[in-house]
Amino acid sequence: MPEPAVAILGDRFPRAARLRRRGEFDRCYRQGRRLHAGAFTLHALPGAGPVARLGTTVTRRVGGAVTRQRLKRWTREVFRRSPSRAALAGCDLVVHFRPDAARLVFAELQRELERLLAEAARRRRTP
């Protein structure tokens, strides 16, 4: 059976759509294009895979475990429903939060992250 296409994936977010190894993160940091928002950075690395893959990193300086987990969950939620997701198929993405991300609320994060995702998708089509 061929790998499931993005259209079949829909709004779902299984393991195949997540970065899971140290090396994959490092490759994004070193070779990926960086896009900045107020409190976080998006590292985007184009690839040949069938789906876009996402990883999230938060420094301990951001806050306690609850704060850091919340940011990761929000990030996944935005990515999962993002309209730019299909256009980014094959890309490896890492969202890294900086210490002042603790003051973010969901609506603000959603607006900024959507902006970066759309930008990444646009630059991929027209390099």
Added chain:
RNA sequence: GGAGGCCCCCGGGCGUUCGCUCCUCCGUCGUGACGGAGGGGAGGAAAGUCCGAGCUCCGACGGGCAGCAGGCUCGCUAACGGCGAGGCGCGAUGACGCGACGGAAAGUGCAACAGAGAGCAGACCGCUCGUCCCUCCGGGCGAGCAAGGGUGAAAGGGUGCGGUAAGAGCGCACCGCCCGGCCGGCAACGGUCCGGGGCACGGCAAACCCCCUGCGGAGCAAGACCAAAUAGGGGAGCGGAUCGAGGGUCGCCCGUCCCGAGGUCCCGGACCCGCGAGGGCCGGGCGCCGUUCCCGGGUAGGUCGCUGGAGGGUACCGGCAACGGUAUCCGGAGAGGAAUGAACGUCCCCUCGCGAGAGGGACAGAACUCGGCUUACGGGUGCCUCCGCCC
């Protein structure tokens, strides 16, 4: 009504949509995914990592020294620095709370400054007597004293009476203290009916230390297993007894078991000499096969460890209680860049607003698992204490 104390409980509920993770069942490809159905899915502190255990590895263990920890008594417990009850001390008007609470009549040490004197002490101002000088005030010398003043955190019992030149446990009464007996209590300790002692023995052991008790180390990134590559590789062992250099583990030392180069004897030999008894020589063999162990090589990855356990609820029984016993019921997370989220409706509480409505609802996220402690934090029931007012 206001301030507080103690114990216990809860940690938002219901519904819809889109997702995540694990388990079971079914189906398809195929042995791991995908699809479908059903079910489970953060806490009272999951936290800090401060104690105590289980579990795993370091080969097993004993003794001494060192080190560390604990330290009123009796219980509870797998264990504890935890909990319960009791004793003593301190704090609070009180309910109640807090306590590193063994030893200073073993030794060593410490006590700045002030003060005459700080450890088996001391006489600065004083008090008294004698004597001398002096008109008086007062002063010198000798002797006795420590009541009063003063210094200090601390100055060798307190109050009163007697006593005296003035004084002093010098004597007496009461209080306190020490020793012994008696009584109550398992004990810590208490009582003070009894006897003895005029009182010596100050403080600090979160100073060294002494006494008693306990403790091997590391930690699930412990540890175990698996396919593949360097690699169809290399090395050692595969009879017994005895002696035994030495080696190996928990900070050090010693010892037992353990491992063990090698020696001796026994043993073996298809080789050499001899007719033979036997002697010599060689050997614990080489090659091949089998088997055990080591190196490669425990690194990245995968699987296991991984959740059912000193488990929880209820009832009865024993116990003041902590807790224990019996019966019965329940099944309560197991991820791995790491699952509980997002959006909305409604109910509950609080704030703002005449109102429609708006905003807010704490501390905080499992990572091998338990028992505690500590810290953070929202709310509630009950009982109790003190104060004010009313009847």
Added chain:
RNA sequence: GCCCCCAUCGUCUAGCCAGGCCUAGGACACUGCCCUUUCAAGGCAGCGACACGGGUUCGAAUCCCGUUGGGGGUA
């Protein structure tokens, strides 16, 4: 995750183990004055700290407990 260590002026540090001499010392920096035509250098003076909360002691930066905040090791 686990295991350790540390905390003193704005910065770097001494004192801590054996408590009192600490009203906490030094260097650089900062402020003012002197010197100089001016600046620098130099001299004098000043400002300025024991992370926080309890406890032990007559007395705590020092000893003990807790909290907070930093740092390191470990695959």
